[in-house]
Amino acid sequence: MFYALCISIVSCNIPLSRHGAYGYESAKAQYAPFDRLQDPDPTTRAHLARVITGTCGAGQNAYVTINNKAERSAPLSVKALAKYLCFPA
Template sequence: LFEDAFLGLLEKWRPQVAVLIFEFGTFSRASYENGLAFLKDLDRFLGALPAGWRYAVEIRNPEYLGADYFGCLRSHGVAHVFNAWTRMPELHRQIRMPGAFTADFTVCRALLRYGRSYEQAVKTFEPYDRIQDPNPAARQAMRELVGRAVNRREPAFIFVNNRLEGNAPATIQAVVEDSWAEDSQGPHS
């Protein structure tokens, strides 16, 4: 079904498709008793996917992050999505988790500040016309991810949402400008 109803329709745009992200919302214990039960289904799902596409998985259960999860993704060449989300460990913490880099490409979604709900972000940031709450830690983590990818000559796909700081284009600009400033100063300035 996935191949016929989705991938088949994307086939003519394959060269333009950077990565296909499977976002899994927070699972309750009624859905999955534990992370291993989820991983059993995830492993079967990923194993059935056709080759030739970049795939990434985003989870919202912080307790699932660990060696078994990362190992499952790695065995299929699927990237973990480093995600800034209300209940997920902050980006810099995810980056430093052993085994967190699971593919030959990197994916990041900078969506929300840790501890802030989606609804709070909407109320705080609408109409999304400027940065209202800078998040230096998230910016630094995004720069680290890009730097790692550049050093390894691998692609990195970094997605930024208005609800991270108030205005995604301005956040992206700040990350880029900060990167240029770091580059011009050198690594030990």
């Protein structure tokens, strides 16, 4: 239940782009259609989950903004983070 409460108020901006050398159009063509995690980053996900858990546990709101630049599929990154919040490794 903690997860459901926390995830509804979660948002934190951690800019990650390990492929900055690609121009926008080149990266878009390479990674489209963004339907899978092409660059899974479990280490950053674990750190982010600890920050969210600690922040929410202290009674504060946590806000996370996730886009395709981190793992190449924002919806799947959100799903992986939510799963990690429910079942930390």
